Amino acid sequence: MRGRPSSIDHKQVLLKAQRVFWEKGFGATSLDDLLKATDMGSGSFYNTFKGGKKELFSKAIGQRREAFREFKAQLDRSESPVKEIKDFFRSIADADHDTHMRGCIIANAVTEMTFLDAELEAEAAAILEEVEQMFADAIRKEQLAGTIANPTAPELLGRYLVTVWNGMNVTRRIHPDRTSLRELIEMQLSVIS
Numbered sequence: 001m002r003g004r005p006s007s008i009d010h011k012q013v014l015l016k017a018q019r020v021f022w023e024k025g026f027g028a029t030s031l032d033d034l035l036k037a038t039d040m041g042s043g044s045f046y047n048t049f050k051g052g053k054k055e056l057f058s059k060a061i062g063q064r065r066e067a068f069r070e071f072k073a074q075l076d077r078s079e080s081p082v083k084e085i086k087d088f089f090r091s092i093a094d095a096d097h098d099t100h101m102r103g104c105i106i107a108n109a110v111t112e113m114t115f116l117d118a119e120l121e122a123e124a125a126a127i128l129e130e131v132e133q134m135f136a137d138a139i140r141k142e143q144l145a146g147t148i149a150n151p152t153a154p155e156l157l158g159r160y161l162v163t164v165w166n167g168m169n170v171t172r173r174i175h176p177d178r179t180s181l182r183e184l185i186e187m188q189l190s191v192i193s
Contacts (some may be wrong), residue, residue: 018060022105072134081138093181100176103169134162
């Protein structure tokens with residue numbers, strides 16, 4: 001005999017939980033926070049996420065990995081992937097105040113999990129390493145085409161951009177002013193011109 005069909009929209013649950021984790025972090029997010037945000041009862045929650053809060057967090061950051069993979073596919077199709085990367089960074093300045101205050105859930109996770117959960121830290125770090133490689137691949141393509149004059153190794157420039165990304169996600173909390181952020185972003189991006 002089969003049980004009742006699940007009416008849970010897993011994608012929506014992940015997005016709702018992700019927002020809570022993004023705003024509060026893993027450690028400060030309670031089960032009550034997650035149940036309230038996802039409109040789930042504790043029974044449904046544990047039937048869906050047998051690993052509890054940790055499993056849900058892992059899936060929430062995994063959803064961000066998918067978003068980065070979609071961006072990678074966009075870069076792979078692009079005639080000018082570095083322009084796409086620059087536009088991605090420039091969009092930071094135009095974000096709303098709430099987005100500035102949240103920063104990046106993946107960078108936040110790497111920092112928070114360093115002494116809390118090695119497995120979740122490794123998951124988050126692996127996502128940033130994929131982004132680093134994505135940037136490096138795009139830069140290599142443009143260096144080979146002669147559209148980037150900087151001869152620095154693409155891997156180093158990719159790591160530089162992830163460093164800029166991580167730093168911007170702290171700086172935007174301190175200085176959420178569009179003009180200041182735009183100036184800072186343009187200065188950082190001049191390395192890949």
